[in-house]
Amino acid sequence: MTPKCCFLGFLLSVLLPGVVETQPANESLKPQRVHFQSRNFHNILRWQPGQACLGNNSIYFVQYKMYGERQWKNKETCWGIREFFCDLTNETSDIWEPYYGRVKTALAGVHSGWTMTQRFIPWWETKIDPPVMNITHVNGSLLVNLHAPNLPYRDQEGENVSMEYYELVYRVFIFNNSLEKEQKVYEGAHRVVEIKVTSPHTGYCVVAELYQPMLDRKSQRSRERCVETP
Numbered sequence: 001m002t003p004k005c006c007f008l009g010f011l012l013s014v015l016l017p018g019v020v021e022t023q024p025a026n027e028s029l030k031p032q033r034v035h036f037q038s039r040n041f042h043n044i045l046r047w048q049p050g051q052a053c054l055g056n057n058s059i060y061f062v063q064y065k066m067y068g069e070r071q072w073k074n075k076e077t078c079w080g081i082r083e084f085f086c087d088l089t090n091e092t093s094d095i096w097e098p099y100y101g102r103v104k105t106a107l108a109g110v111h112s113g114w115t116m117t118q119r120f121i122p123w124w125e126t127k128i129d130p131p132v133m134n135i136t137h138v139n140g141s142l143l144v145n146l147h148a149p150n151l152p153y154r155d156q157e158g159e160n161v162s163m164e165y166y167e168l169v170y171r172v173f174i175f176n177n178s179l180e181k182e183q184k185v186y187e188g189a190h191r192v193v194e195i196k197v198t199s200p201h202t203g204y205c206v207v208a209e210l211y212q213p214m215l216d217r218k219s220q221r222s223r224e225r226c227v228e229t230p
Contacts, residue, residue, distance in 0.1 A: 028050055028051050028052040030113055031049065032051070033046075034117050035117055038122055039129060040129055040151060040152070040163060043087075043092045045103070046085045047060070047103050050105055058105045061078070061104050061105075062079065062102070064088055064101045067119060095123045099121075099122075100119065141196050142204065144186075146208055147162075148162050166212065168211065169188060169189060169210070169213060170187070170188060170190070170208060170210060173207050174205070176204060177204065205224045205226040206227075207223075209222065
């Protein structure tokens with residue numbers, strides 16, 4: 001069925017109930033798979049359209065609340081939007097607290113019921129990006145500079161706050177291309193790591209990852225950076 005026919009079928013089900021057998025109009029409009037997606041504590045509420053074939057004609061309304069609160073709060077910048085996402089980073093900034101979000105749809109004057117997320121605790125559910133890594137070759141050593149991703153917050157001076165605020169550990173691995181062997185050469189909190197390399201005319205590749213001890217959680221590995229010793 002084409003989107004146009006599907007939409008006409010939906011309108012018939014609303015205007016002529018009983019003529020077209022379908023689920024209740026508000027149920028077919030309800031957003032699906034409403035969930036939080038979090039990276040480095042940037043917390044985005046996402047959803048998919050309801051089962052009715054709506055195209056771009058529907059609009060969405062978003063509310064949120066902290067666990068234990070009785071009243072839902074409107075997200076003003078996500079009230080009557082056409083997108084399938086809403087940034088709730090500022091509204092969920094207490095990262096140890098549990099939150100809920102919910103979304104409803106409106107189309108041609110018909111409103112769906114709300115679809116609610118499961119309980120969302122940013123601290124437990126956010127995914128950590130790998131560190132940014134730069135390598136220079138200096139006097140028989142590889143000097144590795146590491147930078148953790150930034151949080152979506154700023155300090156009192158207006159500077160971005162680094163993920164290091166949460167006591168991250170850097171892990172650095174080196175791969176000797178000639179030996180085809182990987183070795184962990186560093187684990188700790190320093191952002192500058194010196195790796196001694198003694199074999200001349202040898203290719204080395206370095207990767208790094210972040211580890212959060214309290215959560216026993218690690219990031220994906222960074223992009224591989226390779227150098228060849230003179």
